[in-house]
Amino acid sequence: MKKKLGFYPGCSLEGTSREYSESVISLAKRFDIELEAVPDWNCCGASSAHNLNKILSLALPARILAQAEKAGIKEILVPCAACSNRLITTQHELFEEPELKKEVEETTGMSLSAPIRILNVIQFIQEYIVPELPNKKVNAFDKKVACYYGCLLVRPHDILQFDRLEDPQSMDEIMKTSGAEPIDWPFKTECCGAGLSLSRSDLIGKLSGKIVNEATERGAEAIIVACPMCHANLDMRRPVINKYMGKKLNIPVLYITQVIGMVCGLSPKDTGIKRHLVKVNIN
Amino acid sequence: MSYRPNNSLSEEVLEHTKVNSAGCYQCGKCSAGCPLAEEMDYTSSMVMRMLQTEDKAIEKELLKSQSIWLCSSCEMCISRCPMSIDIPKVMDYLRQKSVKEGLQNKTADKNIVAFHRSFLDMIQLTGRSYEPGMIMDYKLRSKDFFQDLTMAPKMFSRGKLPIFPESVKNRKNIQDIFKKSKKESI
Ligand code: SF4
Ligand code: SF4
Numbered sequence: 001m002k003k004k005l006g007f008y009p010g011c012s013l014e015g016t017s018r019e020y021s022e023s024v025i026s027l028a029k030r031f032d033i034e035l036e037a038v039p040d041w042n043c044c045g046a047s048s049a050h051n052l053n054k055i056l057s058l059a060l061p062a063r064i065l066a067q068a069e070k071a072g073i074k075e076i077l078v079p080c081a082a083c084s085n086r087l088i089t090t091q092h093e094l095f096e097e098p099e100l101k102k103e104v105e106e107t108t109g110m111s112l113s114a115p116i117r118i119l120n121v122i123q124f125i126q127e128y129i130v131p132e133l134p135n136k137k138v139n140a141f142d143k144k145v146a147c148y149y150g151c152l153l154v155r156p157h158d159i160l161q162f163d164r165l166e167d168p169q170s171m172d173e174i175m176k177t178s179g180a181e182p183i184d185w186p187f188k189t190e191c192c193g194a195g196l197s198l199s200r201s202d203l204i205g206k207l208s209g210k211i212v213n214e215a216t217e218r219g220a221e222a223i224i225v226a227c228p229m230c231h232a233n234l235d236m237r238r239p240v241i242n243k244y245m246g247k248k249l250n251i252p253v254l255y256i257t258q259v260i261g262m263v264c265g266l267s268p269k270d271t272g273i274k275r276h277l278v279k280v281n282i283n
Numbered sequence: 284m285s286y287r288p289n290n291s292l293s294e295e296v297l298e299h300t301k302v303n304s305a306g307c308y309q310c311g312k313c314s315a316g317c318p319l320a321e322e323m324d325y326t327s328s329m330v331m332r333m334l335q336t337e338d339k340a341i342e343k344e345l346l347k348s349q350s351i352w353l354c355s356s357c358e359m360c361i362s363r364c365p366m367s368i369d370i371p372k373v374m375d376y377l378r379q380k381s382v383k384e385g386l387q388n389k390t391a392d393k394n395i396v397a398f399h400r401s402f403l404d405m406i407q408l409t410g411r412s413y414e415p416g417m418i419m420d421y422k423l424r425s426k427d428f429f430q431d432l433t434m435a436p437k438m439f440s441r442g443k444l445p446i447f448p449e450s451v452k453n454r455k456n457i458q459d460i461f462k463k464s465k466k467e468s469i
Pocket of ligand 2: 311313314360365367370
């Protein structure tokens with residue numbers, strides 16, 4: 001029977017991270033999972049709303065949750081780590097604080113009756129993909145990889161209760177099932193500079209530079225990510241990184257869904273690996 | 284309703300965020316792990332200490348600091364804090380307050396604040412963030428024309444910049460949300 005799951009793509013997946021969206025959708029298709037997008041979804045406010053306006057930073061995700069609820073969605077996949085972090089914390093705060101919930105519901109004009117299950121991409125892969133992977137695998141990704149979790153995927157820990165905060169393992173485990181050899185390295189959850197990308201790209205060179213350099217020096221052949229912001233900083237920002245580091249770093253940055261897609265025989269078009277700035281010369 | 288005997292910023296933070304800065308015992312673990320500590324004028328543990336002083340001049344200094352804008356909300360500090368003090372939440376409050384009082388650091392933070400404003404304007408307009416539109420708006424606002432423009436052709440050729448913005452159908456709902464939140468924000 002076809003499995004059905006709610007889906008919140010979020011803005012970057014429709015724009016600068018098209019390949020992430022393409023790989024998630026192709027992978028779901030390959031595993032016979034139907035993704036149902038939240039009707040008329042809006043931006044969650046991501047890395048900006050919370051800096052300037054608290055109510056807005058809760059109301060934008062609350063509208064998404066309400067739209068999902070209206071559509072009867074009980075479980076929803078949110079591949080962008082920044083969006084999933086926002087949706088999860090908002091839902092948690094609203095159901096903890098009834099007064100705040102009321103205020104936010106008045107702002108959105110929509111009410112929320114019960115929490116829905118929000119899955120980040122790792123949880124989705126663990127539950128929906130890994131058990132079926134042996135049947136669908138046609139290749140092995142026999143490369144040394146550096147799994148880069150970034151800051152938002154494993155945090156906030158007290159709400160998420162997902163993986164360890166320091167030296168997380170979930171992505172490493174998934175990569176092993178794809179035939180890869182994850183390296184041990186200390187930068188798994190270091191910050192890439194996140195939302196400072198446009199306004200302070202000088203800092204991205206430094207923060208992301210350290211990450212890309214460390215992965216390279218430890219012999220990784222690819223960096224694996226699960227967040228469009230991390231990908232943008234480590235891939236699209238490579239010229240700034242190379243300038244800051246004073247050398248040319250060629251290591252490609254792949255979404256975890258692209259790697260599993262490749263392992264399952266999806267084409268480069270399905271996984272979108274041609275859209276990267278840093279060429280992916282792995283097959 | 285508020286109970287603020289000292290009329291201090293730390294009491295205000297406590298009221299709005301439920302984070303008690305008095306719980307910080309200055310172990311410095313947060314600053315040691317903060318990826319942006321080197322760039323900051325006051326590290327996260329210093330920010331907590333400044334709140335604890337309840338001194339008006341120091342509080343103002345804090346609201347004018349670059350640190351609050353450099354913080355990327357990565358949550359490394361709270362993950363490591365033995366008291367689980369939610370520093371990113373405090374930073375959020377300080378940023379909001381700093382803008383409201385017009386105290387934000389004019390030189391260093393100009394671009395960061397401009398970016399957040401452009402981002403939110405775009406959402407207010409269409410319900411979604413549309414990168415090319417947002418980048419243009421940001422460029423005009425920050426007058427920061429030199430960075431990034433070389434990236435655009437590469438991004439277009441890889442299909443990473445959509446030519447037209449997608450927008451939410453129920454835009455009135457989005458605009459109402461913005462209008463109401465503006466009223467209710469601090
Ligand atoms: S959330 Fe802010 S203060 Fe805390 S570690 Fe990250 S950048 Fe530093
Ligand atoms: S880690 Fe926590 S207790 Fe230690 S200095 Fe930072 S905020 Fe204070």
